[in-house]
Amino acid sequence: MKQSVSLTVNDRPVEATVESRLSLADFLRLELRLTATHLGCEHGVCGACTVLINGEPARSCIALTVSLGGDEITTLEGLADDPAMQVIKQAFHDKHGLQCGFCTPGMLISTRDLLKRTPRPSEGAVRDGLSGNLCRCTGYQGIVRAVLKAAEDLAAS
């Protein structure tokens, strides 16, 4: 069954008629071709599909598109000009916070949210704060260092 929905994606209004079972992740990826949002488990555990819904991080794989009428969705693409995100991306590059890159978009969005809430986190707070995002490559060391560096750089800027 299809339903109509109006929502905002990366500051653009979007009107769509979609299957009521269509996840937000599939809507973003298949209908809008926003493929920075990755699917690692499709059951809400790995965090690769993390986007912002009304500014809060959420798993787009277990959010239904038709339930998001009037909501504002932000994906990594929508944060291209976000100054904090630019600092975070640079820190992930500088501290080797990614290998295959598949978890990276979700990791970046969770990092931005963590640093918004906790501008100068301890190493332990970073590890707890990112525990909802799985990475299979890095062993997290580069990621933790990147987040700590981003915190430092954001504080300095």
Place this chain on the structure above:
Amino acid sequence: MNHSDTKQGIGASVKRTEDARLVNGQGTYLADLDIPGTLEAAFIRSPVAHARLGAVKVPSEYSNQVFLAADLDFAHPIVAATDDPQFQSTKQFALAKDKVRFVGEMIAVCIAPTRAQAEDIAQSCELELDELPALWDMDVATAPDALLIHEHWRDNIYLKTDVSVGDLERARKDATVSLSKSLSMGRHGAVPLECRGVLAHRDRRLNELTVYSSTQFPHVLRTCISRAIDLPESQVRVIAPDVGGGFGAKGNFSPEELTIAALAMKLDQPIRWIEDRRENLIASPHAREHRYDVTVHANNDGLILGIEAMIRVDAGAYSVWPWTAAMEAGMVVGILPGPYHVPAYAAKSQSICTNKTPMGPYRGVGRTGACFAMDVMLDAVARELHLDPADVRLLNLIKPEDMPYQSITGKQYDSGDYPEAARKALAAIDIGAIRSRQAAGEKDDRLIGFGMSSYTEQTAHGTAEWVSRGLPVVFGYEPALARLTPDGKLILHVGIQNHGQGLETTLAQVASEELGIAVADVVVRHGDSSVSPYGMGTFGSRSMTMAGGAVSVACGQLADKVKRIGAHLLQTTADAGTLSDGRVHTETASVALNEVAEAATLHPERLPEGEEPGLDISAVYEPKRSTGAFSYATHACVMAVDPGTGEMEILDYVVVHDCGRMVNPMIVEAQVVGGVAQGLGTALYEEILYDENGQPLSSTFLDYMIPGCAEVPDVRMLHMETPSPHTKYGIKGLGEGGAISPPAAVVNALNDALKSLGAEITQTPVTPLRVLEAIESGAVSPL
């Protein structure tokens, strides 16, 4: 991204070129491809472990969207056998015929415009299955009256091996202690964060079947597909786009790849399959599941006199191409003695067929289990003799003066100082302080333990090694085509596949070393059977050594030509030039690479007489000796365990590592740490359990735990750098090593902690429940 490094050749921690697209969400993985008209596939997989397959009832409205074995009968089955005449081989058809042998085996493929619709169709079909008893465990499959999984076999064992070297009788006679134990390592998965996926379509202009796959070896896969569906290789192209992790699980020829390729060709229709996580956990090749019965004979000082081992591996229902079902056990037999001097050795192995998912390669192949068995036994010997395990280890490690060293199984350890790595690890973790802390006891009543483990890892296996294994393919070399474009930039076309290892950067560093070109001016093209000469792909810790060597040779030859042309342009003698900063320099003048390149490509009239135009150099590299370059390391860790709850914590983790000459220390360190995290998964968290009906019990990330950020410690790393005498620059491979020692180091630390309770852990993953069980069956009451 801002780059600020100046020195960019071998040894520089250059930041990665590939990061720019990946942090901007512009990586293109299999599911991101957008080929017009693509239909999505969903497989109907066997819901039972063992059954005769009857009819598949397909609703009539879907008859053109569901395909069965008979529809793909033109495709040859996958057969992976060693050249050992005793090996009992399997035929794995694209889709199951007559019988299903594991939960997850593919029976049919459904296609529709979306995956959801394809799944709906799969759901609407009915299977007739006549269930047979599930041989769900290796003990069940090897029981005397066990049903045969493959009816024409003698028994449910792919291959038995038996080797005996040295004087074991004497070892038994001379031993002060002959300690026997049974150990086991759980079954788990490689679990890359991006699941597998395939997209195939026919390129009508080129009359070419283009197969995109999330694979580690595109050329080899091209050969497989070509042979399986009888197309000339010139009419098959395989492309690996960005690959979201592999770790071995994407370095096989899978029935999914075969099915999608065959169906796309048959229907002349683009078709894609994207694996979901449940499929990944139940149907992507599994890893490990080893059982060991080991006896160590040692003298009063803990010196090893001999080792006897029985190794059993649950290899699942089919033999995975090209590695075969005997790979795990075979590698264990060869490397069990590890970095220790073992004068007498006898090992028997069985690679057992069960109604479980086939066993494939995973980071550390064989060695993680072998190292676990060896190092846990060494600690047990030390406890038995009331010696410090560190002393026993140092006593038995091969001495640097004995390098190069031929192991008792014939492995040629090339270089290194194994005891020094162990000593550095002991110093870094401060063994003295740990012993004092243990003596003082913990305020929270937790028990503290120290564990260490040393391994040696054969990397960059060359021709001799693969020939000795008798596999269908001998992965002995790697090519590179170096191409200087008219604007003076470099493109490297290589046969490996980069999926997180940083090879787009490190291969550019090799080019920078040879050509004095900036890394930013080098593009590395890989993962496409049509862009590079035939190459073997990325697995077995080989790409940096093999493809790095090939890039070095090609760029070295290119450098000679560039210098000749540069010198000519500068009107000086041919051998006067040097290359740096993107220029050819003579004593008095210099010329930029782009001017040289322009002369060679667009203005041949400017070339010296007799110089051939063009700046494309293709080279193939094999190490000087093909018996492998051996990286090694010692891991040391401190664990705390709560004897009341079984809860564990890693308090400290140190790695002292030697992978020869490091091309990029930043990347080396991250590869090792990433490996350690996976090894900790093996040690503490990851397990695919089956029930006695052969049903997999771990099919989501809720019941299959991979380590998260809060579970992995900050690993402290120290590097040693002993070059390999056999390879270009002395590089040794290192991709897998980090995953080898953690289970042994962790279990040794736990056993050290639990020693006072007489409890001993012999099985991974070590869950809190297993800790409590060990304490309960221990000699000393915890109360």
